[in-house]
Amino acid sequence: xxxxxxxxxxxxxxxxxxxxxxxxxxxxxxxxxxxxxxxxxxxxxxxxxxxxxxxxxxxxxxxxxxxxxxxxxxxxxxxxxxxxxxxxxxxxxxxxxxxxxxxxxxxxxxxxxxxxxxxxxxxxxxxxxxxxxxxxxxxxxxxxxxxxxxxxxxxxxxxxxxxxxxxxxxxxxxxxxxxxxxxxxxxxxxxxxxxxx
Numbered sequence: 001x002x003x004x005x006x007x008x009x010x011x012x013x014x015x016x017x018x019x020x021x022x023x024x025x026x027x028x029x030x031x032x033x034x035x036x037x038x039x040x041x042x043x044x045x046x047x048x049x050x051x052x053x054x055x056x057x058x059x060x061x062x063x064x065x066x067x068x069x070x071x072x073x074x075x076x077x078x079x080x081x082x083x084x085x086x087x088x089x090x091x092x093x094x095x096x097x098x099x100x101x102x103x104x105x106x107x108x109x110x111x112x113x114x115x116x117x118x119x120x121x122x123x124x125x126x127x128x129x130x131x132x133x134x135x136x137x138x139x140x141x142x143x144x145x146x147x148x149x150x151x152x153x154x155x156x157x158x159x160x161x162x163x164x165x166x167x168x169x170x171x172x173x174x175x176x177x178x179x180x181x182x183x184x185x186x187x188x189x190x191x192x193x194x195x196x197x
Contacts, residue, residue, distance in 0.1 A: 035060055052081070053139070055076070071118055077107065078105055079107070088101030096131055097131050099129035101127055104122065106123075107123075134175060134176065137171075140166075141166040167195075
């Protein structure tokens with residue numbers, strides 16, 4: 001199990017730290033963390049059971065956890081993820097929490113200066129989850145559902161192909177309202193952890 005802690009630096013950069021607690025035979029190794037170099041919202045969800053989740057960071061950073069690489073100026077783009085509908089939505093009244101299954105997609109982290117793809121991958125379903133009236137949400141990809149498919153000098157030895165995980169924790173610019181009938185749209189900032197098993 002991964003426990004994520006977000007820290008905001010004096011420059012306004014969100015950094016996500018992962019603490020690993022072994023729960024099964026899969027050892028999880030964080031390979032990189034990423035974030036935004038600006039405070040502008042870079043995530044939005046249109047709301048509802050079949051809303052679209054977009055994550056687009058034109059000016060961010062990527063820090064390798066398996067080497068010493070640091071790319072201070074990268075573009076991080078996720079293909080739009082679409083909610084699978086009402087059957088993929090759950091609201092838990094006692095805890096006031098919700099989760100929504102989104103379809104799969106792809107992502108790329110590209111060096112803005114050289115155009116080199118530092119990391120990319122594809123994944124199956126993702127789960128968007130949060131609490132009614134809270135600004136903190138997360139997008140979690142199921143274990144072993146991420147395929148990192150671009151080896152690069154940024155990661156010694158490359159990462160192709162390897163099953164892994166990915167978590168995006170973010171803070172909405174306003175509290176998100178959720179109920180049994182669905183949840184509202186939002187705009188947010190992010191923190192990303194890429195990991196392998």
